[in-house]
Amino acid sequence: MFEIAIKNGLCLVKDRFLRFNIGIEGNKITYVGKEDIRGEENINATGCFVLPGFFNAHTHSAMTLLRGYAEGLPLKEWLEKIWEKEAKLDERAVYLGAKLACVEMLKSGITCFADMYIHMDSIAKAVEETGIRAVLGYGMADRGDEKRAKEEMRIAMDFIKNWSGKKRMEFILAPHAIYTCSPEFLAEIARIAKEKGIIKHIHASETLWEVREAKKRYGMSPIELLNSIGFLDNKTVLAHGVWLSERDMEIISEKGASVAHCPSSNLKLSSGIAKVAEMLEKGINVCLGTDGAASNNLLNLFTEMRISALLQNLRRKFLNPAEFLRMATSNGYLAYGINGGMIEKGKLADLVIMEVSHIHQPLYEPVNSIVFSSLGSEVRDVIVDGRVVLEDREPIYFELEELIEEVRLLLSFDYYYEKV
């Protein structure tokens, strides 16, 4: 008798779909196979795909509050409007925004996300309450000020101390970028991360401007700079990586660092199209992120898989669709050192049950259907850490309608003039 048995679904096991039953005990998958198992809770997955949980490898969850706030503007004006608004976000706002993000992610099959932002206690609280898994870090920037560097590090470490040991939470050190953090500060972060075994997450090579600035200031690319101060190892996740040179990719591959690819955001902010095919060729672990909702505007990895695949096609790089499914699931778990993202005995029970819909038909090969013709709204149930957190499209641990009403009241000044 298992705690949960998922029965008769088409399960993604090592890139193939097989009709299997899955048994869960505690927070782990303890059985995958053909036997007719039973659970205290039995989930009928007939007519459904069963997928490993999706991992959103780069986001700023509370930026849901800024979704759709500043559209149709060029980057500079867009940023000004966003920053002005962001400066006003307090703890309660970030809490509500993160919670809105958590529900959107769960409803589209994301079981874990990596977040760097401000007011991290609020985000941790949202994670705790919604039942999702997360990897959290305070977004640090010293801007060359030694005193500020110390203070930023203190905030980051205090946050980790306060929440460490909590269920479904891991922690990262998350300096913003090489153009907002000094090399000395980044080196210090790398030192502490190594000492304590913490994973590091940083924006890198997002825009051509960033690469040019690095060359001007340091005579090196952002990746070469990070490498020169010992920042790169297999506990490093680089967000974006749009403008990587051949040499940059070789360094990343050699050091075993991961890249969190964010295709929609890179289009929206005119950053560019990442060389995913080349990164994979070089053996880099590429995972997939949505970035914040202000630059996406969704938090949905089905959309990201499809856009990423379409963009690589545009570049005449025709990858096997299975690559994108791995990027969205197991590669994210791998990047952040969490034992999930695969349907396999012993892995964390982070699982997604998704209806096979008319848009997947005809079903020549389920992997193709899922990557190129899913919206994410086909997700029916989600299990995180061995616990059902979304059932029949409804979150279990809180009221969505109430949350939306709270967000509306919070933003009432800017909000659309009529309640919907």
Next chain:
Amino acid sequence: MFEIAIKNGLCLVKDRFLRFNIGIEGNKITYVGKEDIRGEENINATGCFVLPGFFNAHTHSAMTLLRGYAEGLPLKEWLEKIWEKEAKLDERAVYLGAKLACVEMLKSGITCFADMYIHMDSIAKAVEETGIRAVLGYGMADRGDEKRAKEEMRIAMDFIKNWSGKKRMEFILAPHAIYTCSPEFLAEIARIAKEKGIIKHIHASETLWEVREAKKRYGMSPIELLNSIGFLDNKTVLAHGVWLSERDMEIISEKGASVAHCPSSNLKLSSGIAKVAEMLEKGINVCLGTDGAASNNLLNLFTEMRISALLQNLRRKFLNPAEFLRMATSNGYLAYGINGGMIEKGKLADLVIMEVSHIHQPLYEPVNSIVFSSLGSEVRDVIVDGRVVLEDREPIYFELEELIEEVRLLLSFDYYYEKV
């Protein structure tokens, strides 16, 4: 008393969202305003957007049968696999494929589509049965053979004769492209179209290869060639238009022709990114299409709006999101000379009722939310020609499950080995 009253929705009226009631009599909108109207049938649209119907301005509907069939392949190998399969499609196959397309389109708010393909009687039958509106034309190609040109024209005209006068159907002359049709044949089509007042639809400037071939063979761009033989006027819809020169755009604008922009397909087949911003600047009527499901793989204009907007951003062309909503609705109706695509008294009652979802929140400006953060699965009810054809996400006039089972049996040889 109206036949149908749609009440209390946020209605898109001239690019703005207002809380209005809408009255329908026969196949027309006969009231838009604040009065508390009543209908024989009353639809409560509280918590919903009410949008004009979406117009899929370029597709090959029955290609749903080839969705996901040949992924991860470069163009040439992709085409070989697709053509081999397409050659085997018979009338029944096209009928089932078109029907699968109709349901997908209705479920994502498409009320009308323009189709060029083979076995057009089967497609017309699917349109008749599902309740959608369509503009249909047999896809003609003479390949420089005069006899074949005559035969192609006969098939096209017979199809129009057989179905003309049927509800919710208009007809077009649809030569495939300048590289599959001779200039003489295209000129003859233009002559007949003018004489009979029929709209023409052709693939044009889809790939760089096509433009180079035209220059080599004719010393002109595809658009210049079409112009030189009198093919371009305000009853012409050009599919794709990815590789238009400044001069091409000026010609199209001057002649009043429309362009059916298909962003996902242009990515998938490595064709390129269309210059939407420049076309709009020049006053060209740009509408939006999905192309066939084999090169998309969805038939969903919400996806196309979002991708189109993201791609223009990548090009640093920051358009007002309202432009994309017009492209997906009124511009399509305008291109094909059908009196719909707007919520206005006297227009055809082709309407979409769509839930305001958590992914649209917070609602700073509904247009932004709809363009950048809709999936299409939020569509609840669809009215075509004054008749409810989708209610609470279910098609009214046929059984979706039965249809999918028929498709599965049809394709059983290639189909995924287990019934889902």
